[in-house]
Every structure is written in C-alpha cells, then in structure tokens.
Amino acid sequence: MIQANFTSVLSFHFPPVQYKTTRARKNICNLNIHPCKTLIIRFSFFSTELKMDPDALAKAFVEHYYRTFDTNRAGLANLYQEGSMLTFEGSKVQGAQAIVEKLVALPFQQCQHVISTVDCQPSGPASGVLVFVSGSLQLAGEQHALKFSQMFHLMPIPQGSYYVFNDIFRLNYA
Amino acid sequence: MIQANFTSVLSFHFPPVQYKTTRARKNICNLNIHPCKTLIIRFSFFSTELKMDPDALAKAFVEHYYRTFDTNRAGLANLYQEGSMLTFEGSKVQGAQAIVEKLVALPFQQCQHVISTVDCQPSGPASGVLVFVSGSLQLAGEQHALKFSQMFHLMPIPQGSYYVFNDIFRLNYA
Numbered sequence: 001m002i003q004a005n006f007t008s009v010l011s012f013h014f015p016p017v018q019y020k021t022t023r024a025r026k027n028i029c030n031l032n033i034h035p036c037k038t039l040i041i042r043f044s045f046f047s048t049e050l051k052m053d054p055d056a057l058a059k060a061f062v063e064h065y066y067r068t069f070d071t072n073r074a075g076l077a078n079l080y081q082e083g084s085m086l087t088f089e090g091s092k093v094q095g096a097q098a099i100v101e102k103l104v105a106l107p108f109q110q111c112q113h114v115i116s117t118v119d120c121q122p123s124g125p126a127s128g129v130l131v132f133v134s135g136s137l138q139l140a141g142e143q144h145a146l147k148f149s150q151m152f153h154l155m156p157i158p159q160g161s162y163y164v165f166n167d168i169f170r171l172n173y174a
Numbered sequence: 175m176i177q178a179n180f181t182s183v184l185s186f187h188f189p190p191v192q193y194k195t196t197r198a199r200k201n202i203c204n205l206n207i208h209p210c211k212t213l214i215i216r217f218s219f220f221s222t223e224l225k226m227d228p229d230a231l232a233k234a235f236v237e238h239y240y241r242t243f244d245t246n247r248a249g250l251a252n253l254y255q256e257g258s259m260l261t262f263e264g265s266k267v268q269g270a271q272a273i274v275e276k277l278v279a280l281p282f283q284q285c286q287h288v289i290s291t292v293d294c295q296p297s298g299p300a301s302g303v304l305v306f307v308s309g310s311l312q313l314a315g316e317q318h319a320l321k322f323s324q325m326f327h328l329m330p331i332p333q334g335s336y337y338v339f340n341d342i343f344r345l346n347y348a
Contacts, residue, residue, distance in 0.1 A: 123339070126300055134346060173290075
C-alpha cells in the first residue's frame, strides 16, 4: 500500500489555520519507507520569508483547546510535552502526564467554556506565541458561570507543530 | 572622589530581588575610570549554576510596575524597549514610546491597583519570565473597583536588566 502523508513545518496538533506563504519555497525534504512499508512523503516549507499569522493560530488553538477540555479532557495530553508547565489556581505541575492528571482530577466533570476575548502576541526569538484568554466556565448543576482568565505560551517544535509550554489559569472572583 | 558601583548581570531596572547564588563565582570583570573620574567597579556573576528565582523577580516587578503606574505613569517608559508590545483591551501598540503614550492617554488619571494574585513561570530558552496578575483597579470618583487580568513577558538584556517584551491587559467584566 502506498500512502502519501503531506505535512509542513506549520502543521499542528490542533486544526490547521491560514498562513501568509507568499514566496515560500515548497520542498520535498523526506522520502523514505516506513517500517510498515507504507511510503511516507513529507513536505516542508523552507523560507525565512514565510510568516505565520499569530491571530489565526491563537484562534484555532483556543477553539481546539476548550472544545477538547469540555468533551475529552484527557485528550489535552497531546498539547503538552515534558517541559510544559501548568499553574492552575496557584498550584504548579510540570510535564504532560502530570498536567493532564491535574486537569482530569479537577472537582467537576461536565463543564462548558464560553470565550469572551482572545489576545495574542509573538513571544520573541524562539518563535513562540502568547495567547491570553478571558471567558466564563459553566459547571453542570451550577446556576452561575465562573469568570476566568488564562494564558498559554505556544512553542514550535522542529517537526512543525506547536505545543503548550506555559499555561496559567485563574478564576476571576467577583 | 572614588565611587564603587556594584552591579551584577542580575541587576534590574526595577528594585533588586533575592537570588539563589549557590556556587556562583563572583568576578571583577571591569575596572575602569569613568569620564567624570569616578572609579567604577563592575561585578558580574559567571556561572551556569546561578539560578534566578522567578517568583522573587515577579513579585518585585509587579510591586514596581503598579506603584509606578499609580504615581508616575510616564516613568513606565524605562520598562519597555522598541520591540515591546502592549495589547490594552484589544488595542495593540508597539515600542516604548507608543506604549507609554497609550498608557498616559488612558481616560483616567488618578487610580490605584490592588493586586490579588501573581503567578509566574520561566518562558523557555530565552530565559524570559512570564508574570500573570489579577487584581482590581480603583479609579478616582468611581464607587466600584474594576477587576482586571494582565500578563507580562519579561526578557533579559545583556547588560543584566529585564524589560517588558509582552504586555496584555484585559478588564474582567462581571
């Protein structure tokens, strides 16, 4: 069986978004046979002129993150790595496994996030993106939603995806 | 007149804080005569083992930032550089001058920030520190304080200080 797997340095763990790829050069960088004998062709973009749109990245990430949180919280593990940090209401944990264990063990199961604002900025020379979110969290059986603010620092990895390096969450008590 | 000016690679624009300097080697790296003929001795620490305490840095920064905001807003210019970015209630500006002009031109003069929480995390390979703040903002003549959340990304500069590279502010509407 022959399988063509098209990826780029701008692919995502979370859903792909639009980029400004003007004058970016597209190259086949890998052509090899996978151990299970499927043919894998990987595409990458190589150009310093290629510009990512942080706003589109932030929007796609936020939609994916909170949808996953509300429907399959354990699935958030894919978004973190071993160096990732979470500070949840002042409690710090590090590493994808510990972070997801913390999130899964929160004292509520069913919930729904409603996002009010999403701000983002590039974070500097490491090509990361800072995402700052405000919104409300409706817990099942509770009359009033809880206001919250949360920030993420998304960092690129060589394979072309982004992951959450920093995650800080706070409820906004009235 | 002889003047000894002790600095280190961990000095700050804002007030100095405590560090874990275990096993750090202290060296005199400069000994020269200033044009005004004061003797300036500069100390630096050279050790990969020297660890900054992000919590102490964040606490010192937050105290300095909001005290300056509430008493001498124009003085915040020292904390930003040309590459710095501010997103204030969704409005983006870049560069120290534009940022301070934006802050000085906000439609209130007298105000007082009261800080509720300060969270921080190291931001990655560039040795930055993320600071996440929640609190309330009391405007002169207003009955109720406004809740806000704000995040800063502090980045080191070769001279040993930190500056604000990213700054995102949002009011938390009830």
